[in-house]
Amino acid sequence: MADTASRSPGAEALRRGATGPSGPKPRHMLSRRNIFLYGTLIVVALYYLLPLYVMIVTSLKGMPEIRLGNIFSPPMEITFEPWVKAWATACTGLNCDGLSRGFWNSVRITVPSVLLSIAIASVNGYALANWRFKGADTFFIILIVGAFIPYQVMIYPIVIILREIGIYGSLTGLVIVHSIFGMPILTLLFRNYFTSMPEELFRAARVDGAGFWGIYLRIMLPMSLPIFVVAIILQVTGIWNDFLFGVVYTRPDTYPMTVQLNNIVNSVQGVKEYNVNMAATILTGLVPLIVYFVSGKLFVRGIAAGAVKG
Amino acid sequence: MSNSERPNQLFRNLNAKIASIPMILTALVVFVGGTAWTVLYSFTNSKLLPRLNFVGLDQYHRLWSTSRWLVSIENLLIYGVISLVFSLVIGFLLAALLDQKIRFEDTFRTIFLYPFALSFIVTGLVWQWLLNPDFGVQRVVRDLGWTSFSFDPLYNSSIVIYGISIAALWQGTGLIMCLMLAGLRGIDEDIWKAARVDGIPAWKTYLFIIIPMMRPVFITTLVIIAAGIVKVYDLVVAQTSGGPGIASEVPAKYVYDYMFFAQNLGQGFAASTMMLLSVVIVIVPWAYLEFGGKKRG
Numbered sequence: 001m002a003d004t005a006s007r008s009p010g011a012e013a014l015r016r017g018a019t020g021p022s023g024p025k026p027r028h029m030l031s032r033r034n035i036f037l038y039g040t041l042i043v044v045a046l047y048y049l050l051p052l053y054v055m056i057v058t059s060l061k062g063m064p065e066i067r068l069g070n071i072f073s074p075p076m077e078i079t080f081e082p083w084v085k086a087w088a089t090a091c092t093g094l095n096c097d098g099l100s101r102g103f104w105n106s107v108r109i110t111v112p113s114v115l116l117s118i119a120i121a122s123v124n125g126y127a128l129a130n131w132r133f134k135g136a137d138t139f140f141i142i143l144i145v146g147a148f149i150p151y152q153v154m155i156y157p158i159v160i161i162l163r164e165i166g167i168y169g170s171l172t173g174l175v176i177v178h179s180i181f182g183m184p185i186l187t188l189l190f191r192n193y194f195t196s197m198p199e200e201l202f203r204a205a206r207v208d209g210a211g212f213w214g215i216y217l218r219i220m221l222p223m224s225l226p227i228f229v230v231a232i233i234l235q236v237t238g239i240w241n242d243f244l245f246g247v248v249y250t251r252p253d254t255y256p257m258t259v260q261l262n263n264i265v266n267s268v269q270g271v272k273e274y275n276v277n278m279a280a281t282i283l284t285g286l287v288p289l290i291v292y293f294v295s296g297k298l299f300v301r302g303i304a305a306g307a308v309k310g
Numbered sequence: 311m312s313n314s315e316r317p318n319q320l321f322r323n324l325n326a327k328i329a330s331i332p333m334i335l336t337a338l339v340v341f342v343g344g345t346a347w348t349v350l351y352s353f354t355n356s357k358l359l360p361r362l363n364f365v366g367l368d369q370y371h372r373l374w375s376t377s378r379w380l381v382s383i384e385n386l387l388i389y390g391v392i393s394l395v396f397s398l399v400i401g402f403l404l405a406a407l408l409d410q411k412i413r414f415e416d417t418f419r420t421i422f423l424y425p426f427a428l429s430f431i432v433t434g435l436v437w438q439w440l441l442n443p444d445f446g447v448q449r450v451v452r453d454l455g456w457t458s459f460s461f462d463p464l465y466n467s468s469i470v471i472y473g474i475s476i477a478a479l480w481q482g483t484g485l486i487m488c489l490m491l492a493g494l495r496g497i498d499e500d501i502w503k504a505a506r507v508d509g510i511p512a513w514k515t516y517l518f519i520i521i522p523m524m525r526p527v528f529i530t531t532l533v534i535i536a537a538g539i540v541k542v543y544d545l546v547v548a549q550t551s552g553g554p555g556i557a558s559e560v561p562a563k564y565v566y567d568y569m570f571f572a573q574n575l576g577q578g579f580a581a582s583t584m585m586l587l588s589v590v591i592v593i594v595p596w597a598y599l600e601f602g603g604k605k606r607g
Contacts, residue, residue, distance in 0.1 A: 041407055045421045051436045051480065052424075058439065070450045071440070123329040131326035139330065139337045146341030148593050150540055152565040152582040156575065157344035160360070180336050187333060212325035241429030243544040248570070258431045262548050265435050274439060285432040292427035293420070300423070300488055
């Protein structure tokens with residue numbers, strides 16, 4: 001709207017006359033308003049980028065340089081040794097095979113958790129949107145309200161349930177836990193999406209004799225790929241970044257990457273190797289960062305939906 | 311609505327019911343059952359194993375006379391107020407700046423939001439390093455010549471919670487900014503035009519017209535921030551492990567430590583029930599405001 005308006009010179013002149021420097025799209029880049037605006041934004045942006053920068057430069061320095069120098073200065077001699085050490089030989093307790101173990105654990109946790117939680121929630125949202133049965137909304141409301149219950153309240157009962165089934169401490173158990181706690185937000189996401197799809201489509205398929213699964217697989221699924229992508233982004237970052245469930249429901253040899261990272265960095269034994277710590281920290285943050293930078297606007301959509309999860 | 315014209319509900323909907331089994335189980339067994347279970351057992355003297363040996367409110371009396379819990383609550387309040395005020399103010403200001411039809415808007419937004427993609431563990435560890443008094447900001451400023459400069463929030467028990475808040479704000483403000491920006495974009499352009507025609511300065515327009523119009527956005531954001539505050543756990547674990555001493559303990563950590571380290575389940579249950587109570591106090595008025603009047607599916 002505003003663009004078309006400002007293209008007409010009359011309106012532009014009028015608006016500039018009326019409001020002085022606070023009008024839209026001033027012609028001069030170096031107006032006082034712009035210097036203030038971009039100046040503030042750049043300063044804030046630098047503040048936000050600073051920790052990432054410090055992480056990277058610290059991870060590329062040797063320990064002697066870290067002890068002498070300042071954390072903001074770029075490395076004089078770039079070394080990748082901290083990265084190798086963080087990945088392959090850093091110690092947590094008795095294990096000295098580095099973060100790679102945690103990385104692969106996280107992969108083995110994240111992939112099935114994402115698939116399972118999305119499969120359950122999408123079918124569920126579809127049932128809630130198109131095949132409502134009596135009482136369905138009651139369960140749905142409980143589910144949504146449940147999303148606000150602090151996890152700490154439900155942690156222990158789940159420990160007991162998993163122990164009874166015999167999967168406490170295994171990756172399977174953790175995958176189920178992630179699917180349970182991902183359910184509220186994902187179900188909401190899918191339900192709202194499927195509700196917004198044209199009803200005629202669904203009815204036409206019904207007339208043609210398609211059933212519950214037929215409509216889901218052949219019509220709903222192919223037409224809702226964007227929302228699946230949003231859900232995948234949401235779940236991959238959420239599950240990868242999880243710490244609490246990882247530390248409660250797994251054992252040291254199945255710890256996810258975040259838990260192992262924390263153990264490496266905050267271990268009290270031995271000399272602190274800050275460069276290795278920072279390399280390990282970047283490695284752990286890399287997966288969600290890549291997801292973030294690749295997905296762009298979809299990520300924003302995902303978090304706007306998933307923010308409730310906290 | 312459209313369901314009414316469909317034939318034979320019970321049989322036709324069997325598949326939908328089967329598909330909803332995970333939801334029903336989660337809602338009933340985990341959310342309702344689990345919560346009720348924890349609340350019930352918070353009235354027992356369970357130690358290593360949960361036992362139904364009721365002791366009334368004993369666990370709560372002990373909880374509220376434990377200094378570690380009191381410190382946790384105090385920290386949560388300080389952290390909560392800082393998070394609420396600063397993330398709302400900074401988030402809104404950044405959103406307002408980005409809403410000025412600037413160039414490189416996407417770049418700036420990407421930069422402000424990227425910390426949100428990182429876990430609290432990563433966030434906590436980076437800021438632990440930045441705030442390290444021997445190598446971090448304090449050392450850098452001292453090297454510049456100001457030798458008496460002191461900035462060691464993570465090692466000073468009276469200000470440690472502020473050090474944690476700095477990291478939390480760095481991580482979370484981008485999200486608030488995004489929500490606010492979406493709210494600002496939802497405001498009709500004509501409102502701005504009308505305000506300009508009337509000669510109202512921009513800051514006044516924001517303060518007296520735009521912000522009141524964004525009330526629903528603010529309320530939603532408030533609930534999101536509040537829900538996040540109560541859950542704060544990993545950040546503290548990564549950044550300070552609750553230290554120095556017990557100076558940066560938080561309720562969620564209290565619960566975890568008592569359940570899984572101190573083998574004092576009853577205390578853990580009582581503490582988690584208190585957490586639940588605090589969420590209820592926040593959520594119920596909001597839900598009432600939001601959904602009380604009108605009924606939506």
